[in-house]
Amino acid sequence: MDSSFHFSSKYLHINFGGVMKKIFFVCLVNIICVYGCRENIVEFKDEDKFGKILINSSPGGADIYFENGKTGKVTPDSLTNLQPGNYSLKLRLNGYPDQTVTVNVRSGQKRSINIIFLGY
Secondary structure, eight states: OOOEEEEEOSSOEEEEETHHHHHHHHHHHHHHHHHHSGGGOOOOOHHHHSEEEEEEEESSOOEEEETTEEEEEESSEEEEEEOSEEEEEEEEOTTSOOEEEEEEEOTTOEEEEEEEOOOO
C-alpha cells in the first residue's frame, strides 16, 4: 500500500509522502481557518482610535496654541490624530485677550470649538 499523497489542481501537481503529507495538511487547515474566519474579525481603522479638534474663531486668524506650545496654525484649522484625553487650547489674536479652553477628546470623535473674541 502506497502511503504517498497526490495533490492535483489545474496548474499544480504534487506528490507527498510521510511527513510532508502531514505538514501539507496542517498548512492547508491553517490557511482555511484564517481565511474562512476573517468575516467575523472586527477591524478598526486608525482614525477610530484617535480624535480630532476643529477650531474656529471670530474674528478668524487667531494663533492656535496646543498644550502651551505654538502650533504654527491659525483659525480656522484642525488638530488631528489626538490620543483620547483632556487638552488645553489657547487662541491668541492681536488686540484681544487670550482665550483658553480645555477640550476632552474621545476615540473617533470630532470636537468643534468656536471662540468669539470680545474687546477689552
